[in-house]
Amino acid sequence: MxxxxxxxxxxxxxxxxxxxxxxxxxxxxxxxxxxxxxxxxxxxxxxxxxxxxxxxxxxxxxxxxxxxxxxxxxxxxxxxxxxxxxxxxxxxxxxxxxxxxxxxxxxxxxxxxxxxxxxxxxxxxxxxxxxxxxxxxxxxxxxxxxxxxxxxxxxxxxxxxxxxxxxxxxxxxxxxxxxxxxxxxxxxxxxxxxxxxxxxxxxSKSKAVTKIGKEAFYRQREMTLPDAYDYAARVMVENLLIRDAEEGIGAFVDKRPPEWQDR
CATH class of the missing domain: 3.90.226.10 (2-enoyl-CoA Hydratase; Chain A, domain 1)
Known part of the structure; x- marks a missing residue:
């Protein structure tokens, strides 16, 4: 070191x-x-x-x-x-x-x-x-x-x-x-x-979700407004399909803490 x-x-x-x-x-x-x-x-x-x-x-x-x-x-x-x-x-x-x-x-x-x-x-x-x-x-x-x-x-x-x-x-x-x-x-x-x-x-958040979010933040802000919305919409769909989004939404509905798997 x-x-x-x-x-x-x-x-x-x-x-x-x-x-x-x-x-x-x-x-x-x-x-x-x-x-x-x-x-x-x-x-x-x-x-x-x-x-x-x-x-x-x-x-x-x-x-x-x-x-x-x-x-x-x-x-x-x-x-x-x-x-x-x-x-x-x-x-x-x-x-x-x-x-x-x-x-x-x-x-x-x-x-x-x-x-x-x-x-x-x-x-x-x-x-x-x-x-x-x-x-x-x-x-x-x-x-x-x-x-x-x-x-x-x-x-x-x-x-x-x-x-x-x-x-x-x-x-x-x-x-x-x-x-x-x-x-x-x-x-x-x-x-x-x-x-x-x-x-x-x-x-304490899902590592998979913060990774998706950070990358999307920096990419979209260099785009025009229409391109940024098109890109962000695709990212949202990608995000909704990962396991942690399913778990997080389910945990919110069930009123329980989520159990992240970072995927």
Missing amino acids: SDILLQERQAGIARLTLNDPKTRNSLSEAMMAELVVALDDLRRDDTARVIVIAAEGPAFCSGHNLKEITAHRQDDDRGAAYFTKLMAQCATLMQGIVHHPLPVIAEIQAVASAAGCQLVASCDLAIAAEPVRFATPGVNIGLFCSTPMVALSRNVTAKHAMEMLLTGDLIDAEDARRIGLINRIVPSQFLRQSVDELAAKIA
């Missing part, structure tokens, strides 16, 4: 904890590689039902490792090949979260900036501690946060996203909740408890 990414499993909840405080949990090559492998492994873990991405230290995630980036400016191509590889690796990670069959919750204990903000926006749900702040500050160092923009603009309104991207200013947790970047804010001492309670609630 890696020292920079801690892993924990308990009652269907898989917790991945960024643990590289000396770099403020930057998305270094190594960190992104560890996350991609861990997420892939969880696709094949029958016991996992929800994923939590958390962090230790003074930052949730500070974004890309600028020291790694700077080092490759000495390459013959001034880093072009390395930068291309790095951005592709980041895109693979973020899309791996969005397209993962399990719901993913971000547990944000400290500041999330640049690609760290992108990581938060890529998760399905996000809970932050009260003092947490968020930023896409690349513009301040001559590097517009173009890849964080992809996730950010799919979570918040265009004008709020542009304000964050153009100013690079930090916003507090209340503003992040107001514009839709996070779901809720809790006192720091209750952060893990609140995330665990939310994760446990989701883990």
Whole structure:
């Protein structure tokens, strides 16, 4: 098990904890590689039902490792090949979260900036501690946060996203909740408890149903309204035919708890 990414499993909840405080949990090559492998492994873990991405230290995630980036400016191509590889690796990670069959919750204990903000926006749900702040500050160092923009603009309104991207200013947790970047804010001492309670609630549902629902959510929102309804109708029919829908509806009618078989 890696020292920079801690892993924990308990009652269907898989917790991945960024643990590289000396770099403020930057998305270094190594960190992104560890996350991609861990997420892939969880696709094949029958016991996992929800994923939590958390962090230790003074930052949730500070974004890309600028020291790694700077080092490759000495390459013959001034880093072009390395930068291309790095951005592709980041895109693979973020899309791996969005397209993962399990719901993913971000547990944000400290500041999330640049690609760290992108990581938060890529998760399905996000809970932050009260003092947490968020930023896409690349513009301040001559590097517009173009890849964080992809996730950010799919979570918040265009004008709020542009304000964050153009100013690079930090916003507090209340503003992040107001514009839709996070779901809720809790006192720091209750952060893990609140995330665990939310994760446990989701883990109590049919795994087959949450998988169908998550995939459908992200696919339909990129479609036109008529195409989205046609697609969602087909998904509903597919969902109605699975065993857990039959069991869930039957349990509701019979006024008893459902017994999920995740199929």
